[in-house]
Amino acid sequence: MRIAVVRETRPGETRVALVPDLVPKLTALGHEVGVEPGAGEAAGFADELYAEAGAGLVDQPLPGAEVVVSVNPLDRDRLHQLREGTITVSFLPVSTSLDLVADLRDLRVTALAMELVPRISRAQSMDALSSQALVSGYRCAIVAAGLLRRFFPLNMTAAGTVQPAQVVVLGAGVAGLQAIATSKRLGAVVQAYDVRAAAAEEIRSVGAKAIDLQLETLEGTGGYAREMDEDRAARQKDALAPYIAGADALITTAAVPGRRAPLLVTAAMVEAMKPGSVVVDLASESGGNVEGSVPGKVLRIGHAQVWGGDNVPSQMPGPASSLYAQNVVNLLALMSHEGDVVPDFDDEVVVGACVTHAGEVRHAPTREAIEGP
Amino acid sequence: MRIAVVRETRPGETRVALVPDLVPKLTALGHEVGVEPGAGEAAGFADELYAEAGAGLVDQPLPGAEVVVSVNPLDRDRLHQLREGTITVSFLPVSTSLDLVADLRDLRVTALAMELVPRISRAQSMDALSSQALVSGYRCAIVAAGLLRRFFPLNMTAAGTVQPAQVVVLGAGVAGLQAIATSKRLGAVVQAYDVRAAAAEEIRSVGAKAIDLQLETLEGTGGYAREMDEDRAARQKDALAPYIAGADALITTAAVPGRRAPLLVTAAMVEAMKPGSVVVDLASESGGNVEGSVPGKVLRIGHAQVWGGDNVPSQMPGPASSLYAQNVVNLLALMSHEGDVVPDFDDEVVVGACVTHAGEVRHAPTREAIEGP
Structure with missing residues (x-):
């Protein structure tokens, strides 16, 4: 599948959701990786490094993407470039992002929130709250x-x-x-x-x-x-x-x-x-x-x-990005199947992390906050 | 003897040549300690702490002093407040302070330079270059x-x-x-x-x-x-x-x-x-x-x-001052005798540290630089 790595837009953000070293892990799973030029610049990862690692550099990575990875959730403008069924993987602070979650639902995006990955042993390698806290x-x-x-x-x-x-x-x-x-x-x-x-x-x-x-x-x-x-x-x-x-x-x-x-x-x-x-x-x-x-x-x-x-992790963007990217790649690997990314809704990791899917808010407290009890 | 502790005047200097904790060491040797108000302020030592430790607070400490301790050499204005025979103890970078050394000589001041204390075991506790380098x-x-x-x-x-x-x-x-x-x-x-x-x-x-x-x-x-x-x-x-x-x-x-x-x-x-x-x-x-x-x-x-x-030691003025003060007090203790400070010119530590005494430049390379071979 086509995985897009976007340049972060939040002021002061210096991290990037994928680092060059991990591109081969995704291509080995049968995916194509498209990186927005400059995405890794503030973290010290030049465009050429992504290209050398096997990623493409794509000026407008969102419209063609099936999976989008980022550190912060996409802003509203960028969200509307996504096609129905796109999977987004990012931090997504649900309690303070109700409007955004409603948009994700209406756009029929499958949004996975890294901070909602359950704290179970099997998902330790996807625990981005812990990696950034380190x-x-x-x-x-x-x-x-x-x-x-x-x-x-x-x-x-x-x-x-x-x-x-x-x-x-x-x-x-x-x-x-x-x-x-x-x-x-x-x-x-x-x-x-x-x-x-x-x-x-x-x-x-x-x-x-x-x-x-x-x-x-x-x-x-x-x-x-x-x-x-x-x-x-x-x-x-x-x-x-x-x-x-x-x-x-x-x-x-x-x-x-x-x-x-x-x-x-x-x-x-x-x-x-x-x-x-x-x-x-x-x-x-x-x-x-x-x-x-x-x-x-x-x-x-x-x-x-x-x-x-x-945003203290942004003060050490290189290692913070490397660890976060590892978390993201591990989550994508869990969902990868013969070159596709297919969330398995019988898996508690996927269920736990999923905020919206198929036009529904799947995260219960957030659904209640948006749609009422 | 009356020992004066002056407020440093060099821009950016935050250290002080004596810390409150060490005042009792000098009074126990029979000395009186007069501290210029505000001398320890930038290093975090309030005037009251000196007073509680047994020092006096003296607005014009130089005219009555027999010994003056400082981190940097006194500036020219303050030097001229000293009486003949006064002992000064401070850093004194002789090679870049030839005019100042000539003044000290002419004023018949006994100037001891902390950086010239010989590097011998007996004088380790007076080695201010080492303590500040630490x-x-x-x-x-x-x-x-x-x-x-x-x-x-x-x-x-x-x-x-x-x-x-x-x-x-x-x-x-x-x-x-x-x-x-x-x-x-x-x-x-x-x-x-x-x-x-x-x-x-x-x-x-x-x-x-x-x-x-x-x-x-x-x-x-x-x-x-x-x-x-x-x-x-x-x-x-x-x-x-x-x-x-x-x-x-x-x-x-x-x-x-x-x-x-x-x-x-x-x-x-x-x-x-x-x-x-x-x-x-x-x-x-x-x-x-x-x-x-x-x-x-x-x-x-x-x-x-x-x-x-x-002036990196000034970035940690508290510990830098404590260590420097300990070096200075150890040198004064070496020269103290029944309530007086009497430099013993048979002692290689005193000979090594002495720049001027009794109207002469005693440090040979400096004398040569000022007075010719």
Whole structure:
């Protein structure tokens, strides 16, 4: 089938949905790959590399495409270039994209959302939320080390000893664990907290101390946390306050999929931090774990510099694209059959990821949000 | 004796020559410490902290001082506030400060230069070049990791493997070894080169591969490198070129004390680097190891971003000041005797560090440069 790789149009987006190295995987499955010129440029992949790998360069890749892969969903203009029955594979944040989903339904597009791929072992290699979180988590630790005007590691010198930095990480999903591991690698003393019971062991497994607030844990579905009520949130803030006040660097990575990120740290808690301390809020984009953080900016709150994340995987577009492309190719491979891409609606991976198909919204909560109960 | 701690006046300087923690060490030796208000502010040390540690805050600390400590040499205006016989302790780059040295001589000031403290075991704790290089070296690796849009470490994920970054470090003194160690900690693959024979073992001891160019080594005095002739420099560039071309990040730290830094990497060599590669030139300020690097700027040369260092220890003023202050206090302790500071001109540390005393230039090469042979 003809697979189109488009140039992303979202401002600030530098990733691309397919990298040259993976073109042969798709052609080996019997597909043709058409790349829009410049698609990989911002990620460091020149057009020639795609061509050398066996892809075609196609100025208008959408009208002839049977499958379209992208990082962000196609914008409305481009959507209307698709033929009925086209399969789109991209991130597709359904709860904030209801109009777009209705369009996809009406155009009879089969839209697969990478963030809806179920978190089961068989689909690990298609888990793009995890692959991008890995990039973000590493980047957060590097940003914190760069902003902090002191050493992460302990230094013992002839002139005396320099104490290591105290790093606190909130949220210990893929991003948080990567931030912990990277901070530990650099020699910082790391403590971390997550509302999930299983997190404590994972935190310890990457070398940090798990903060125990003596609060009840909150397990959601698919290994994610669930939301908490106001009372627990207030008690959690009180219990966290001394850890935040003692930190040289605070990295927050707590997110609940499809929802506003929980506010874990108030401005008052940041104001209690030491002179020279830094805060890196990866969740800034989805509302922020830290009150007052702004996506894409470094602000001063009290004595701290507060950095707000804004499409953080785009800060490392090469590896972020390679990992995302691998996820996408694995999903396409799952659906490929004798040169065709044929979604199998008996497969829970396909069912889970499918948002629209054959004129219907297949994702139940989204259907309810658009069409009513 | 009355020891004055001045507020630095050099643009961009954020360090301070004494930190609050070390005030008690001086008062225990029988000295009085007078700190100019705001002296520690840029390094994160508030006036109150000095006062709490037992120092006085003195608006005009120079006229009453018997010892003056600073990071940079006093400017000419402030020098003329000193009384005859005052002892100054600071960095004092003699070869580029001949007028200043002549003034110090004429004012009959005893000027001690921290960079001239001999590199002997007994004076290790006073080695401010090393302590500041430690800060710079760490910072260079953090800057490189921040500029590079990919991972330093290897990452093996469900979706595939991301290769580690290739880092090349030129110059393996204190700064270079610290840059290597920090890059290794972050998981990069590191290769390093230094003209000194002893360096290969040191490079290996911090976990990097020592690049062997099959060239003769160049040992100078005090563990530093010596300058090379044009022919060897050309052969070295040729031999290094493939290593540079293969690097994701290049960190250069080669300096010959008191001289222009050697040009190790030409613009053509940088232009041969891969898209997305980064160059961090710590020696930018003293002429640059990399052709075209500019202190304090990030420029694009070919496909690479080239960062030029500009007073790099000032980017981490807290730890840089703590270490420098420890060096200064150790030197003062060596010269302290029953509440006085009495330089012992039979001590090779004092003799080595002394630039002017009793109306004479005591540092032979500087005397020759000022007064002729």
